[in-house]
Amino acid sequence: MLKKIFIIIFVYKAINAIEPTANCVENFDGSKFYGCKLQSFNDIQNFTKFKLTINHEPGFQNNNVERISGSSLTISSFPTGVFNYFKDIIDFKITASQISKMDDPFFNCAKLQILNMNSNRLTIIKKGIFNECKSFQNIFLPFNRITTVEDDAFSGLINLQYIILQSNDFLIKLKKGAFDGLYSLEYLNFEYNLIEFIEEKVFYGTDELNLLMLNGNRLVSLNSASFSLLPNLKILEVNNNPIKAVSYDFFDKFPALTTLKIEGANCINNEFAEITAEVVKRFNQCFAEIVYCNNFNNICVLNQFIIDSDKKVFIEHLSKQFAVTHLTVSENFTMKSIYLGIFDSFTQLQIVNFSNVGLENMSNLKNCERCENIEKIILNDNKLSLDSTIDFSPFSKLTKVSMQRNGYKTFGSSNFKSNTVMSLNLSKNKISSMFINDNEMKNLIILDLTDNNISTLKGFSFGNMNKIKELYLDYNSLRILYKDSFNELINLEILSITHNVLKVIEREAFTELDKLKVLNLDGNDLQSLSTDEFGGKLPQSLELISANNNSLFGISRKFVESLSNETIFNAMNNPCSTLQDFSNCIELPQILCDFVYENQLYTCRIISARVVGTDYTYFITGEHKGSSTNINVSVLIADNIIDPIIENYKDSSKKHTKKPHSFYKNNPKEICLEHPHLKSITFDGMGLQDLNDFSNCVELRYVSLERNRLISISNTVFKGCLFIEYINLENNMISTLGNFMSPLNNLLFFNFGNNEMERIPATFFITIHL
Incomplete structure (x- = not known):
């Protein structure tokens, strides 16, 4: 006893x-x-x-x-x-595991809101399994092996809003009653299953449903009997189904529908004949965007309409007024010129997409009388060229035009007329010159000439386009930027000339660009940068200058001193044979450069810091504290570097160096002794086998030690580091975990993935707050 x-x-x-x-x-x-x-x-x-x-x-x-x-649990x-x-559990997530069954009752958690069991081996959702989960809001069960959803499986879950059951390759049929009582359900995803049949009234009671996704199944018809009245359904997606018929009253069930997607049906030669004119007439007038089958051979797709390629049938089907806002023509429909009166039936049209339909002529646009609401026109992948005059004058609200991948070699006022367009995309043509007179495109703000045949800007006249703020000339063949190249673009804020063959920028080439914020010169062959290109002084508006992947051998000291403290200068992957111009510069702005020392690549990011020395021995990220003799390191980077070099210069006037040494490799304690103000340490990929002590770094907040050879960590390694918030020990060889985290009351994130642990001790988390 x-x-x-x-x-x-x-x-x-x-x-x-x-x-x-x-x-x-x-x-x-x-x-x-x-x-x-x-x-x-x-x-x-x-x-x-x-x-x-x-x-x-x-x-x-x-x-x-x-x-x-x-994740990756091996239990069934x-x-x-x-x-x-777990009475208070809210969020339960076990993914990429081998869970094959949920016993009845599975959960006894009245507060549970989110269940995520993505990529397991579940086969059935049983009736009553969630009876106690009255707070359920989201259920995610994609990529399982579910064959059956029993009647009333979700019964009583009045707060459930999302159900995702996509990619369960064995689900063939949706049974009546499966979703009874789900009054709050808004999102239902059954994509990429094997569903062939939907029983009558299977969605009965889901009045709040907004989005229903049935893409990638085996539905052969859309029958109104299968769908109860869904008064709030706005989006219905049935792409990639072998649909051959749609009942005449199918769309009467969805009075609020705005978007129907039925692309990729396997119908050929008008096998879709059961979609008759009667069906078209019943399309609700609130449709905003309807996208139909892109794979039909002889059928044109115009949102609400399925029409063949005969012009008479085309016009006949467009005889009624519809409140369509987006109009897209199928890629399989050939239309060499715009049909007269094509927009007359679409008084509220805002976006037009005539891509890849073989357009050669746009002359009929000038006769459009009812296109005043169109804001965006997309004409990509056609055959428009210099001979094609496009007059957008009738489009009083048109602001965006895209004509990518056409045949333009020259471009100008003679073949493009508009005073309202603000964004023009002409990328991937063959343009080598442009001439715009003073009366056209004067409101243009964005001009994209990426990937053309531009080798010089001497043949360019930007006319009265002085409102342009963004100009993209990437992936061309420019070799020289001349003095007067951009004189007309006085409001330019973003200039991108990447991946050309630039070798020379003439003096004062950027002088008129007083409002320039971003200058991107990556991927060229520039050998130097100075303030001469800007007329002696960089504009104060500059936020970023990027010259990565060039041939820079030197950057003038005056250029660096002209950078404001808010400007970021990137110059990675350059030879940079001397650093003399960078030496002893006080209060440098943010600079990111690559340097090579003894065949090792070092990355240096200087944040208001002083670079001392000319022999590349001081490559750390530092923080200048306002004194010429005091630099406190805030971030130490040593990613994949075996022998990083750190110098603690006491007197910046003495340019001395030390030989490379590798004390970091086995003794990080020495780092903390020399740099007690460290806030962040990154020793990734250095082959470390042991950690001694970081306790001297009382301000330490961030520690990353991934891709090393650590086997264990002593219990005192972080003693005194009370402010650590982040620890990453991923990809090591750690087999046991001690109580080294016990003092870390501020820890917010840790990662021990890909180690050798077989068990986690019961005391591991007892003394920390997560």
């Missing part, structure tokens, strides 16, 4: 000793242990292990765990009754 009393007292004390700290665990993400050798659910969820090993004592039922996340089901001890 005394022995039994002693055991009871011992268990009671053990429970009360652990419970207060276990209550601190509110969010445990098991995915941070991905790729390890954890064998069971109990191992990956340490607090669950507490409860199971102490015989499910009731003292652990209210531990405030709100989120569970894990969860321990019986395990969810009885």
Whole structure:
């Protein structure tokens, strides 16, 4: 008897000793242990292990765990009754595992809102399995093996809003009653299953449904009997189904429908004949965008209309007024010129897409009388060229035009007329010259001439286009930028000339660009940069100058000193044979450069810091504190560098160096002794085998040690580092975890993925708040 009393007292004390700290665990993400050798659910969820090993004592039922996340579990089901001890769980996520069944009842969690079991092996959703989950809002079960959704499987889940069951390759039929009572359901996704048949009134009661996705199934017809009245359905997607028939009253079920997508039906030679004129007439007038089958051979697609390529039928089908805002013609429909009166039936049209239909002539546009609301026209992948005059004058609200991949060699006022267009995309043509007179395109703001045949700007006249703010000349063949190249573009803010063959920028080429914010010169052959190109001084508006991947051998000191403290200058992947012009510059702006030392590539990011020395021995990210003799390191970068070099210069006037050394490799304690103000340490890919002590870095907040050879971590390694928020130990060889995290009360993120751990000790999370 005394022995039994002693055991009871011992268990009671053990429970009360652990419970207060276990209550601190509110969010445990098991995915941070991905790729390890954890064998069971109990191992990956340490607090669950507490409860199971102490015989499910009731003292652990209210531990405030709100989120569970894990992946790559090898178990097929969860321990019986395990969810009885997660009364406060809100979010449950177990993905990419082998869970094959959910026992009845699976959950006993009245507060659970989100269930995510993506990529498991579930085969059935049973009736009553979620009876206790009255707070359910989202259910994600894609990429399983579900064959059956039983009647009333989701019964009583009045708060459920999202159900995603896509890519369950064995689901063939949707049964009546599966979604009864889901009054709050808004989103239902059954994409890429094998659904051939939908029973009558299967969606009965889902009055709030907004989006229904049935893409990639085996539906052969759209029958009104299968769908109850869905008064709020706005988007219906049935792409990539072998649909051959649509019942005449099908669309009467969806009075609020705005978008129907039925692309990729496997119909040929008008096999879609059962979509008759009667069906077309019943299309509700609130449709905004209807996209039909792109794979039809002899059928043209114009949103609400399925029409063949005969012009008479075309006009006949357009005889009625519709409130269409987006108009797209099928790629399989050939239209060499715009049909007269094509827009007359679309008084509210805003966007027109005539891409890849073989257009050669746009002359009939000038006769359009009812196109005043069109804002955007897309004419990509056609055969428009210099001989094609396009007069957009009738389009009083037109602001965007895209004519990519046509045949233009020259472009100008003679073949493009508009005073309202603000954005013009002419990329991937063959343009080599442009001439715009003073009366055209005067409101243009964005001009894209990417990937053309422009080798010089001498043949360019931008006329009265002085409102342009963005000009893109990337992927051309420019060799020289002349003094007067951009004189007319006084409001230019973004100039991008990447991936040309630029070698020379003449003096004062950018002088008139007082409002320039971004200058991108990446991927050219420039050998130097100075302020001469800007007329002696960089504009104060500059936010970014990028000259990566050039042939820069030097950058003038005056250029660097002209950069404002807010300007970012990028010059990575350049030879930079001397650094003399960078030496002893106080209060440099943000600069990002690459340098080579003894065949090693070093990346240096200077944030208001001083670069000392001319022999590339000081390559750290620093923070200048306002004194010429005091530099406190805030970030130390040593990614994939075996022998990083750190110098703590006491006197910037003495340019001295040390030989390379590798004390970081096995003794990071020395780093902390020399740099106690470190806030961030990154030692990725350095082959570290042991960590001694970071305790001297009392301000440390960020630690990344991934891709090393760490086997274990001592319990005192972070002693004194009370402010650490981030620890990354991914891709090491750690087999055991001690209590080294015990002082880290501010920890927000950790990652131990791809290590050698087989078990996680029960005490690991007891003294930290996650």
